[in-house]
Amino acid sequence: MARSVEVFKESLLGTRELEREKELERQRKEEKHATMEKRTAKFSTCIEEIVDTVSIASAELNTTAQSMASIAKETNTQSVAVSVASNEASGNV
DSSP, rough: OOHHHHHHHHHHHHHHHHHHHHHHHHHHHHHHHHHHHHHHHHHHHHHHHHHHHHHHHHHHHHHHHHHHHHHHHHHHHHHHHHHHHHHHHHHOO
16 A cells, blocks of 8 residues: 555656646747747848838939939030030031
């Protein structure tokens, strides 16, 4: 009888140890999951900031390109006018 009680007691202690290990493992998994969630959120925020910055820079670049195209068109118009005037002046000489 005493041996049976001892076996039961050892079994109970073993079961408690397994439960403790399972609980520790569950806690580790929860911590790992929480850490991954934080990292994912931080990464997402960084990516959003990068996309916003690139979008703003792209819009500024587009505005600059349009301005340069307009200036080039005006320069071309003025060059044509100077060429015409030069030809007229040469013809008058």
